[in-house]
Amino acid sequence: AAIAAGVPLSRIELMDDVMVGAMNSYSDLSLKEAPTLLVEFEGGPASVAEHVDRFEAIASGRGALGYEFAADPRRRDELWQARHDALPAAAALRPGSSTWSTDVCVPISRLADCIEETQADIAAEGVLAPIAGHVGDGNFHLAFVVDTEVTAEREAAQAVNERLVRRAVAMGGTCTGEHGIGTGKRAALRLEHGEGVRVMEAIKAALDPRQLLNPGKVL
CATH class of the missing domain: 3.30.70.2740 (Alpha-Beta Plaits)
Structure with missing residues (x-):
């Protein structure tokens, strides 16, 4: 729906609850262990804020449980690195x-x-x-x-x-x-x-x- 609405998404990644739990353990995060989307937007502060609002409205209409907006570059890098490490995180479960x-x-x-x-x-x-x-x-x-x-x-x-x-x-x-x-x-x-x-x-x-x-x- 977001793509159809023309919301410019640079990246949109999904992790299910099991993968989120693995990432929390492996990368020392504290994300809610529920199906999660990591979404990245491009642009200046005003345009990004507009894109976030539009995306949140669409997601809310489809049952989204909550949001976290990571504007700090360190936090963004931490989240994306955790996503990149998904396979070793899964392996570490066993x-x-x-x-x-x-x-x-x-x-x-x-x-x-x-x-x-x-x-x-x-x-x-x-x-x-x-x-x-x-x-x-x-x-x-x-x-x-x-x-x-x-x-x-x-x-x-x-x-x-x-x-x-x-x-x-x-x-x-x-x-x-x-x-x-x-x-x-x-x-x-x-x-x-x-x-x-x-x-x-x-x-x-x-x-x-x-x-x-x-x-x-x-x-």
């Missing part, structure tokens, strides 16, 4: 475990639906997977924190990830926003693009019949 990051991207109009359904799935599987996202473009990440020696944990995380991908594609999104296909989402590429992958494979075969370029990958 010392000795491993982190596995995944992401999807959906139309912004479906973002809340996708996150809520994913949170329900995480809870049902009993896995630890704090969420953070660059929500201005509909992209969000799960930071799975798992003991890789425990087969059941690995399989539960993989199941959540597979359903996340299918959920995002069904909502008109993509199986990955930033992390790329790699080797782990090859099946998702076919799910998303269908026969288009065969066309890509035909082009690859024509240009590289001896399979010398990036062998063993998707194409």
Whole structure:
């Protein structure tokens, strides 16, 4: 709604309550452990104040619980550094475990639906997977924190990830926003693009019949 209203947002980041708790512990913060948006505006004092007022009015109409305005550069840097440290903060929730990051991207109009359904799935599987996202473009990440020696944990995380991908594609999104296909989402590429992958494979075969370029990958 803020984007549609023309509010100029430089950055808008989401952390769910689990991620906020991890950041509080790791970065020595005292943020309310609730789903949180970090929003940055650009401009002079007067224009920024206007943007903040417009954004707060929109957020209030959608149930926002409270606000903190960080005008002090040190405080701003502290908050953004905590956001940048989200992955090690998540890892610190279970010392000795491993982190596995995944992401999807959906139309912004479906973002809340996708996150809520994913949170329900995480809870049902009993896995630890704090969420953070660059929500201005509909992209969000799960930071799975798992003991890789425990087969059941690995399989539960993989199941959540597979359903996340299918959920995002069904909502008109993509199986990955930033992390790329790699080797782990090859099946998702076919799910998303269908026969288009065969066309890509035909082009690859024509240009590289001896399979010398990036062998063993998707194409």
